[in-house]
Amino acid sequence: MDVIDFHCHFAGSGIPIDASRGNPPAQKEFWDGVSRRLTQEEALLASLQTAGITSRVINTSLEFVLAPGEEADLDTVRRINDSIADVTHRHSAVLHGLATVDAYRREASARELTRAVRELGLKGVFIESAKGDLLPDAPEARPTFLAASELGVPVFLHPVPDAVLRQKFGRTGKFSERLSRSAINSAALLAMANAGMFEEMPNLNVVVTALALGGLMVGECLADGAQIGKHAFPRRNVYIDTTGLHSVLLRAAVDLVGADHVVMGTDWPVVTETNLPARLTNMFDQCGLGEADRDLIAHANARRLLHV
Numbered sequence: 001m002d003v004i005d006f007h008c009h010f011a012g013s014g015i016p017i018d019a020s021r022g023n024p025p026a027q028k029e030f031w032d033g034v035s036r037r038l039t040q041e042e043a044l045l046a047s048l049q050t051a052g053i054t055s056r057v058i059n060t061s062l063e064f065v066l067a068p069g070e071e072a073d074l075d076t077v078r079r080i081n082d083s084i085a086d087v088t089h090r091h092s093a094v095l096h097g098l099a100t101v102d103a104y105r106r107e108a109s110a111r112e113l114t115r116a117v118r119e120l121g122l123k124g125v126f127i128e129s130a131k132g133d134l135l136p137d138a139p140e141a142r143p144t145f146l147a148a149s150e151l152g153v154p155v156f157l158h159p160v161p162d163a164v165l166r167q168k169f170g171r172t173g174k175f176s177e178r179l180s181r182s183a184i185n186s187a188a189l190l191a192m193a194n195a196g197m198f199e200e201m202p203n204l205n206v207v208v209t210a211l212a213l214g215g216l217m218v219g220e221c222l223a224d225g226a227q228i229g230k231h232a233f234p235r236r237n238v239y240i241d242t243t244g245l246h247s248v249l250l251r252a253a254v255d256l257v258g259a260d261h262v263v264m265g266t267d268w269p270v271v272t273e274t275n276l277p278a279r280l281t282n283m284f285d286q287c288g289l290g291e292a293d294r295d296l297i298a299h300a301n302a303r304r305l306l307h308v
């Protein structure tokens with residue numbers, strides 16, 4: 001099975017990484033392991049075999065580079081993109097790179113995205129769902145989204161940690177981290193829909209993670225309904241990944257946005273899935289998907305978005 005994993009993190013050489021920052025001390029060993037996998041090219045390449053996949057789409061998430069609340073300086077962002085370009089060019093058959101920008105830095109970020117795509121050959125852009133109180137509809141983020149739309153590259157809208165929400169959801173115990181990420185990823189998508197960004201930029205392709213399914217359901221099934229899912233007219237270019245690899249999540253995603261808007265994604269190396277073809281086949285069987293839809297989700301949608 002040809003499988004492309006759209007949701008993978010990596011940091012090339014010279015990029016300082018600490019994935020344990022902001023996580024509970026009891027999880028330090030786990031996050032130190034994530035940091036190692038994030039920075040070791042051999043681990044990245046070996047993981048393709050373990051997972052049984054064709055290629056990974058890699059990005060450097062700023063949350064692994066910066067302390068909470070720390071600003072990314074433009075030089076760091078440029079080095080991140082240079083290093084993702086370096087590793088993806090050396091392994092172009094099995095790796096595709098996304099640029100990273102702090103989207104909330106107006107024209108400077110749009111310029112860096114343009115450089116990363118035009119000069120470095122990166123295939124899309126990784127954007128954090130929020131920065132402080134700012135969501136993607138903020139005027140500060142507009143130039144970056146416009147640049148992605150004009151360049152014809154997809155935006156991967158990734159969840160971010162949120163200390164205030166996590167505190168608020170503290171009574172949910174171990175769920176508080178993912179619940180807050182889920183709320184932020186959902187809010188980012190709905191803020192874009194509410195601001196009319198999909199109408200303003202009809203060519204813009206936005207990929208959210210399965211953590212945003214709640215927001216997608218609110219936008220599609222509640223209130224006025226059909227705002228952003230597959231029945232919206234004109235169709236919105238909202239894509240969702242398969243993080244969690246659960247048949248219920250996949251069925252919901254296909255129902256909401258259509259099989260032509262779902263991309264396989266695992267969140268490697270935070271999540272280290274093995275034997276993906278068998279797991280995907282099982283999930284596709286449970287969802288009653290035909291061959292054409294299986295191909296779209298496993299690889300064809302990602303190839304179309306990334307032009308690879």
Ligand SMILES: N/C(=C\C=C/C=O)C(=O)O
Pocket residue numbers: 009061177178267270
């Ligand atoms: N902390 C978590 C994820 C961090 C980064 C994902 O890319 C989590 O899921 O608990």
